Amino acid sequence: MEREFVSAEDLDALSERLDEVSSYLHVDEKRERVAELERASAAPGFWDDAEAARTTMAELASVRDDVQAVDRAREGLEDARAALELAAEMDGDEELLSEATQTAASLRDKIDELELSSWFTGEFDHGDAIVTIKPGQGGLEAQDWTFMLFKMYMKYCERRGWKVTINDCPAAEVIGIDRATFTVEGKNAFGMLRAEAGVHRLVRISPTDAKKRRQTTFAGVEVIPVLPDDIEIEVAPDDIRVDVYHASGPGGQGVNTTDSAVRVTHLPTGIVVTCQNERSQIQNKAACMQILKARLYELELQKRAEALDEIRGPKTDIGFGNQIRSYVLYPYQMVKDLRTGVETGDVDAVLEDGDLDRFIVGYHRWATGNE
Template structure:
């Protein structure tokens, strides 16, 4: 084991050097010094918006530097534990070395992933919309399953989630869902989920227990920074209010707190019932509408399909990006990358999506071919 650990130390040292290059760490150290100098100047907060933007840049640069510094510390700890363990023939120290290397490997994977997010909005927050497609009542149940999967995934990554709208369907599942995800690289990570998701299972609503194929669409949009201007004519917006219901509706059937905003020229409809206040729900609706209109403008300008949303396709057969098969066998497979697993519960119940997300971004940047997820329990 000790020789293997030594080889891992050398390999991870080389990998760490590569990651430093990806992240331009020395440049980031200079950025930290310069932004700290700016933030210490008198009058820095006179322009509050500019100051907040500068402080956000400073925080991101510090985070990159801190991540690399922490990785170097773990590498040195692992090397010291290995050398001392070899000298003293201490199995506990050698085990400590292995544990440090495992932790370092995970950290480097996270740093590598972050280095791929170079888009304007990749590092920021995301809006996720889940819409039922072909499959009738089953599609509404499938939407609720996907919502649970994404909530667990966000929890695993330590992201904050606000459920803006997720009204219960009349019989099973939900009519739709809109959530806002706040956290580092939330949009960059979650845009891997953009597209049609297909479920194959024995129908829970069919007395004859026949196999059913169901579809749901997932749309991922960036939360636009305040400095991105999107003009919305108040005269082109209709605002309706109604009783809140379902998840997030604290004032269910007591106040007209839920808000529906319709942009008349485009027909875009946004709803929110998360807050008790109409004013807060309307503000959230307008934020989501801004993102949708910004994306629409990009599509008008672009000759090719824009990067924010990908192709607009029917939420049904032949358009899926990923299949979740529960019967006659169990398998989740991404049709873009070939990444797959037989541990369906880990994906749907526990939100273990990182292997699919990482494989997607490797596929996008043209890096290593994505390998299938190891499945020891299959």
């Protein structure tokens, strides 16, 4: 079978896509912004206001990253063109054609990533996320399914190089976990992960059923943004109740040996946030307050608008008829997103290795009309 190599027309098409993405990302404006921020950061007294300086440096890193990503893509495009032209001069040299083809494949992946980033136009899309997983219908099985999803997302975040802080993940009495809340820090974390908000359905042979019957279980995933420092949410001390208890982790192991886990209850709304990741009550309370403020902000948005699709997706019961994705392990193996139709038979790659990009990218293509 004759091997297919990249063509000049293929590279032209990639060049057009790169030009479009560069325009969507406003790279020319960002290039000017990089220069402006670099001048500001080099000015005398820049670090006198440490908080303002950190904000400036964070913006500089973000805009510089977009500019450099486009510049690297253009360099890759030129490398592919050079290899292709040299191959033509050498009567179709296959080694050079192979080099051009591999470079083009890498370039295509980079443009896909840039294109995805260009679709994120929400206020918080480029920032960090707070993810909560809760068991739904299915009893003990749902608690085990919650733990499976938790591990899947840990793998996915690791694949993307995101930093994860586990705020709360108490073990269930028999199997799995009662819930999980974790903060994800990384570029476009909220924009990417909001594709996961909704009900996830698992079909498999029950590991707790002696008769080995098929069981359907559900878990709900909530994704909300970490609020930037310039958004202030006031919480009156009299409006919260703080309880302290002994921490425990998945599988029953103790996270630490002190009563450092913290539960914060917002009395006016009934919102409850728990955190047991840190070693001290003070740190855990600070983490609880960050999550509480994000949820109160979300609640305020709900009051202003009947739907909250832009932030978390519509609220639904965590049960039959409301799932966004099905994970079938028996009688066949298939993971299918019911919104986009994206599916795969390699369930281990999804659940064990966190290979979620096809579903997340597929969702954003569908949501933005770029299918």
